[in-house]
Amino acid sequence: xxxxxxxxxxxxxxxxxxxxxxxxxxxxxxxxxxxxxxxxxxxxxxxxxxxxxxxxxxxxxxxxxxxxxxxxxxxxxxxxxxxxxxxxxxxxxxxxxxxxxxxxxxxxxxxxxxxxxxxxxxxxxxxxxxxxxxxxxxxxxxxxxxxxxxxxxxxxxxxxxx
Numbered sequence: 001x002x003x004x005x006x007x008x009x010x011x012x013x014x015x016x017x018x019x020x021x022x023x024x025x026x027x028x029x030x031x032x033x034x035x036x037x038x039x040x041x042x043x044x045x046x047x048x049x050x051x052x053x054x055x056x057x058x059x060x061x062x063x064x065x066x067x068x069x070x071x072x073x074x075x076x077x078x079x080x081x082x083x084x085x086x087x088x089x090x091x092x093x094x095x096x097x098x099x100x101x102x103x104x105x106x107x108x109x110x111x112x113x114x115x116x117x118x119x120x121x122x123x124x125x126x127x128x129x130x131x132x133x134x135x136x137x138x139x140x141x142x143x144x145x146x147x148x149x150x151x152x153x154x155x156x157x158x159x160x161x162x
Contacts, residue, residue, distance in 0.1 A: 010068040014055060015127040017070070020084055021051055022120035028088050029113050036098060036106060043095050043105075044088035045112070047075045051086070 025046045035041040050073055062068045070078040075087040098105040 010062055011130050012127060013068060014059065015123045015130065017055070017084055018123040019120055019127065021046065021086060022116050022123070024086050025116050026113065026120075029109055029116065032091075032094065033106060033109050033113075036102060036109075041098070043091045043098055043109075045091040045094070046086050047073075047089050050074075051076055 025048070028044050028046055032043045032045075054070060054073060054076055058068055058070050070084075072078060075089060077085045079085070094105060094108060097108060
């Protein structure tokens with residue numbers, strides 16, 4: 001019996017999207033810190049809530065119908081080749097903070113970076129665990145099916161004439 005279809009291997013795709021999103025977001029947040037002293041700079045961020053909604057909807061649909069579909073939004077697009085593009089949005093509250101309290105602004109950006117890094121690390125660990133579990137299951141399946149296919153035939157002798 002092939003057990004692999006019973007494993008939600010779409011988790012790999014979801015985790016990969018999360019990891020990519022956090023990589024893109026890290027770049028945007030680092031730019032916010034580097035450009036903080038630049039006159040007229042407008043802080044940006046990725047649409048975190050929008051991305052979370054996309055994932056929620058995709059997982060919900062997967063549970064209902066068995067297929068994982070990521071739907072494009074205004075700022076997030078999924079390409080047929082597996083790539084994902086995300087358009088940064090203006091972070092108005094951070095922009096206001098940048099002008100009124102630059103130290104607090106830098107603290108906020110640091111907090112966002114730490115939260116983002118945690119999300120990436122958790123996703124990477126879950127992906128690693130998922131891949132390891134799938135590999136172990138495949139190895140177990142090969143051993144059990146290989147043992148049946150390649151094992152010498154054995155028969156029980158029921159001869160009572162001895």
